[in-house]
Amino acid sequence: MSDRRCWLMKSEPDAFSFDDLMSRPGRREPWDGVRNYQARNLMRDEMRVGDEVLFYHSRCTPPHVAGIARIAGPARPDPTQFEPSSKYYDAGSKADDPRWVLVDVEGVRPLERPVSLDELKASPHLEGMLVIRKGQRLSIQPVDPAHYDAVLAMAQTP
DNA sequence: GCCAACGTTGGC
């Protein structure tokens, strides 16, 4: 598959965990609230339905990849940007020219075991992976398919 | 809870 695209999406498990995703109706969740232009552009311009996703738990101990998801719906306007009561409200976004988009994410399965950030950093197969770079805050990251497969393989070994 | 790293804002 030459056009295979893989991603890593971060979530704080205290706010929304992989288990939360798997217990949603249809195991689906609209990925709203992204307010970073680089992440938005990736969703809008690069993501395709069916793309594979590593679901990453950030701001927990230890940070880790928890499960596998897929992109289940194409980029569309994020409705929360137009809701004044939402913490994601953006008064500068126009209804006829929405600033922010979301994609729908569908849980596939948990990993056989969580793979921690320390393990990712220690793997000889993951050189250059964005998530292991110090100071990398992007919440949606492209993942090299070889790296993606390597993470899945790590989860299959104790 | 701390703080380094980073993105955004706004004065000039």
Added chain:
DNA sequence: GCCAACGTTGGC
């Protein structure tokens, strides 16, 4: 267009 100030992310 520069860059200091500010706010946020996220590992530790």
